[in-house]
Amino acid sequence: MSIAHEFEYERAATLAEALGWLAKPGTMALAGGTDLIAWLRDGAVTPKRVVDVKGIPELQGIAKERGGRWLRVGAAVPLAEVVESELVREVAPELAEAASMMASVGVRNRGTVAGNICSAVPCCDCGPALLVLGAEVVVAGKGGERRVGIDDWFLGPRKTALKLGELVTGIRIPIRAHWGAFAKLKRYRGEDLAQASAAVSVSEKGEWRVALGSVGPVPMRSPAAEKALSGKDAGKLSAADFEQAGEAAAQEARPITDIRSSETYRRLMTAVLVKRAAAQAVARRAGKGVELGVNVMEED
Ligand SMILES: Cc1cc2nc3c(=O)[nH]c(=O)nc-3n(C[C@H](O)[C@H](O)[C@H](O)COP(=O)(O)OP(=O)(O)OC[C@H]3O[C@@H](n4cnc5c(N)ncnc54)[C@H](O)[C@@H]3O)c2cc1C
Known part of the structure; x- marks a missing residue:
């Protein structure tokens, strides 16, 4: 089935560029596209513009933050990398396990944790894992960066605390012995x-x-x-x-x-x-x- 609806496709090279596009009404972010492409095909969403955020430097990588108290998973990191990451397995085994059970290798090679919780369907597998981890969602907007506790993130099916024009840049997971x-x-x-x-x-x-x-x-x-x-x-x-x-x-x-x-x-x-x-x-x-x-x- 093809996508009947026409939309512009932009690839953002920088965070500022992505935020500039997202400030325009009718723009949606695209990470792995494993949910978004299906929604476009079904006509469930009809954006004027889709901004590919996968190449933005600030959205890459899995690393401990300075100070060593938090692990940061970049919003563009594919689920497959989350599953394989020794750091995630050590700090957040329940997230590695949830991601390992999602979809197939092909989907895990493209889909992201951030995309999963932005889709916010009731069956999103990263949701329960991030809830027990006490994670925070890092959100960038025109006014700078803010952090949203995962307990406050999910507002309803496909509804989150993300505001118009904002982009998730990463997920922060507290490092605690558990x-x-x-x-x-x-x-x-x-x-x-x-x-x-x-x-x-x-x-x-x-x-x-x-x-x-x-x-x-x-x-x-x-x-x-x-x-x-x-x-x-x-x-x-x-x-x-x-x-x-x-x-x-x-x-x-x-x-x-x-x-x-x-x-x-x-x-x-x-x-x-x-x-x-x-x-x-x-x-x-x-x-x-x-x-x-x-x-x-x-x-x-
Ligand atoms: C065959 C198949 C099997 C699947 N199996 C599972 C499964 O077992 N468990 C499960 O939970 N899910 C499953 N999914 C759903 C999907 O793969 C996941 O939800 C995936 O993690 C979505 O990530 P993505 O990067 O592809 O998101 P995308 O499709 O790119 O985006 C999804 C939504 O999030 C928004 N978005 C993406 N990134 C950002 C960002 N950085 N900031 C703001 N908004 C953003 C997009 O605008 C869009 O609204 C499956 C999908 C398919 C096609």
């Missing part, structure tokens, strides 16, 4: 989106974070699941503790029935995914289960 895991259910092997997903992390100090995908209008934290796991020695948690957390998350989830799954099934599977991800985080804490993506669930 262990995490991401688990996801999709209908079949290969390029399908999640029916339900969960990210879980536990810090060195025993702080638990649990976040869910595809079971609400936006990726969401589950305070009830976090409470169920808190206050106990992480090394001594039992299968019953993980199950209790899963049940709490399932109750807190706000799933709908749609083409991919029913509300009831999503709720049931949320319980399973939280249980598995929590157990995986604890296994990693004990130095086991470090391989990424081993707990992916598929029906075939």
Whole structure:
């Protein structure tokens, strides 16, 4: 299927150039294009102009910031690089794991974490991972740079805190000793989106974070699941503790029935995914289960 709608294509070489284009009404940023091209083809969006931001120097690279307290993932970095990065695997294993389970190698070679959270569909896999990581989104605009906490980023399906004329330049992830895991259910092997997903992390100090995908209008934290796991020695948690957390998350989830799954099934599977991800985080804490993506669930 071709794109019927006509639009101008601009390739920005600098951040200033991109912001100049984005200030003009009807302009959309294009990173990997794995969502945007599909939307253009379907007529879901009809911009006057598309600005390719993939070559902007400020949007490149994965590196620790000066001071060593944050890891920055550039907005143009392909998901495949995020999966392979030793730094991401060390600082943000749940993000590496979520990215490793997205789409296919071809899509991961083009798509980006920033594009994923700017698309902001309820099933965006980077959402739950970034929520448990406590990430910040770095946004550039005419007035300079601002940072948006990931808890304040998702405003609704396909709605984010990004304002007209702004561009995401990167994602900042706090560096803190913790262990995490991401688990996801999709209908079949290969390029399908999640029916339900969960990210879980536990810090060195025993702080638990649990976040869910595809079971609400936006990726969401589950305070009830976090409470169920808190206050106990992480090394001594039992299968019953993980199950209790899963049940709490399932109750807190706000799933709908749609083409991919029913509300009831999503709720049931949320319980399973939280249980598995929590157990995986604890296994990693004990130095086991470090391989990424081993707990992916598929029906075939
Ligand atoms: C076959 C297939 C399978 C897929 N499987 C999955 C999956 O398993 N899980 C999943 O979560 N997603 C999946 N996706 C969706 C998609 O690949 C991801 O959402 C991807 O991360 C989007 O990144 P991108 O760089 O391609 O974004 P683009 O398509 O370039 O852009 C997406 C949106 O974000 C905006 N945008 C992009 N970059 C910026 C920026 N720096 N600043 C401001 N706005 C920006 C664009 O204007 C657009 O609105 C799949 C897509 C396909 C085609």
